[in-house]
C-alpha cells in the first residue's frame with residue numbers, strides 16, 4: 431500500500447494588490463506518495479513558488495487544505511512542519527565553516543552530539559573532509575551541495591526545492607540534477623521540486639505537475655506527459671513539438687482522421703472528443719518525422735533550412751501554410767536535402783496524437 435505523504439485539496443491563493451485580485455494558485459489538487467519526487471513545471475509566474483511556500487507555511491492558502499500524512503497542516507507555523515527548504519540562492523553563512531553551516535539547524539533545535547550526523551550529511555553529498563573550509567573556498571556546485579547537506583541533516587519529513595540549480599552553469603546543472611535524484615532515492619525522502627527547465631523536470635521526477643497561470647494542466651510521469659500531453663500547451667512546453675492545425679473528417683474508436691494543411695489525410699490516436707468538421711491539433715515530435723525524395727501521393731513539404739548538428743539533421747519545412755521541424759537521425763551516407771527542395775514527409779504514425787485544445 432502506498433502512503434500519502436502530502437495532499438493538497440482545492441488549494442487556492444489569491445493575492446490582493448492595489449485593490450486588484452490575482453489568483454496565483456487556482457484550485458490545486460495533488461497527492462504525493464511517501465518517497466516520491468514531484469516536480470512543478472511551468473512558465474514564469476504560473477504559481478510554482480507560491481504552491482511550495484504554502485506547503486512550507488510561508489503563505490496560508492486563501493482556500494483549501496494541506497495535509498501531511500493525513501494531518502491537517504494548513505495553518506501550522508513553518509517551524510512546526512518538519513520541512514527542509516532549498517532555495518535558488520542558497521546563501522551559506524560566509525563567516526562560518528562548512529561544519530558549522532551544516533550544524534546550524536541542529537544547534538538551533540537544541541540537539542547535542544551531532545558531529546557524526548554532520549559528517550554523514552557531508553559524506554552523502556560527496557563533501558567529506560571539507561568541514562574546516564569556508565564557503566568561499568568551495569565552487570558553486572560544492573556550495574549548493576552544502577546547502578543540501580544543511581537541509582538533509584535535519585531529517586525533514588518533506589524536502590522542498592525551488593529552482594535549486596538555477597545559479598549553476600549549464601554543465602554543473604546537468605551533473606547536479608543527477609546527484610540530487612540519486613540522493614533523494616537513496617534517502618527515500620519525499621520531495622517537491624520546482625523548475626522551469628523541462629529537461630531537468632524530465633530527468634529528476636517520478637511525476638511532473640505542469641502548471642499554467644495558477645492552474646494544473648496535467649499531472650503524470652515524465653513519459654506520460656511527454657507521450658500523452660493533454661493540451662497543445664503541455665505538448666509544446668515539454669520537449670519540442672510541431673503543433674499542426676487539421677480538420678476532422680472521420681471519427682473512429684479512439685482514432686480520428688483529419689486533413690493536414692496540405693489536404694492530405696492522416697489517421698491517428700486521440701483520447702479527446704471530436705465532431706466531424708472540428709479543428710484538431712496534430713502533435714508531431716520532430717524526432718518522429720523523416721523526409722525522403724518526393725513521390726506522388728505522399729505528403730509534400732518544402733525544405734526551408736537544414737542544419738547538420740552531428741547526430742541528426744534539423745530541417746525546417748513548409749507544410750502548406752505551416753512551418754514545422756524535423757530532426758532526422760544522421761548517417762554518414764545519407765542525403766542531406768537542400769533549401770527549396772520538394773520532399774515527402776513521413777511521420778511515425780504510432781507517435782502521432784490529436785488534441786482538441
Ligand SMILES: Nc1ncnc2c1ncn2[C@@H]1O[C@H](COP(=O)(O)OP(=O)(O)OP(=O)(O)O)[C@@H](O)[C@H]1O
Pocket residue numbers: 445446447452454472473474475476477478479480481626
Ligand atoms: N507576495 C505576493 N504578493 C502579490 N503577488 C504575488 C506575491 N507572490 C507572488 N505573486 C504573484 O503570483 C504569481 C505567481 O508567482 P510565483 O512566484 O508563484 O510564480 P513562479 O511560477 O514561481 O514563477 P518563476 O518561475 O518566475 O519563479 C505571479 O503573478 C506573482 O507576481
Ligand SMILES: [Mg+2]
Pocket residue numbers: 478479480
Ligand atoms: Mg518561482
